Amino acid sequence: MAGVVMPTTVLLLLTITVLALGAISLNSMQTKIATNSADAQIAFQTAEGALNKVQEDVIAGNFQQASFAAGSAGLYFFDPTLPPRWNSIDWSGGGV
Numbered sequence: 001m002a003g004v005v006m007p008t009t010v011l012l013l014l015t016i017t018v019l020a021l022g023a024i025s026l027n028s029m030q031t032k033i034a035t036n037s038a039d040a041q042i043a044f045q046t047a048e049g050a051l052n053k054v055q056e057d058v059i060a061g062n063f064q065q066a067s068f069a070a071g072s073a074g075l076y077f078f079d080p081t082l083p084p085r086w087n088s089i090d091w092s093g094g095g096v
Contacts (some may be wrong), residue, residue: 057063077086
């Protein structure tokens with residue numbers, strides 16, 4: 001019986017340590033999942049708000065037809081027969 005207490009105690013402490021580290025890891029993963037979910041919701045709601053604002057501006061007539069026709073101020077008509085605009089942009093320029 002002599003000398004059994006020390007190895008038993010070390011084994012129990014090792015088991016408790018492994019369980020504690022597993023719980024910490026699980027908690028950390030759940031925190032990351034919750035944070036990512038919150039970030040996704042914020043991004044979605046921000047995009048929805050921006051779309052609603054633009055829709056209100058279009059309905060109110062805040063955009064000039066000439067701006068669309070000239071392709072200025074980021075207002076462009078969609079023409080599926082033309083190549084995508086990102087294919088015609090010089091991406092090496094400093095103002096891109």
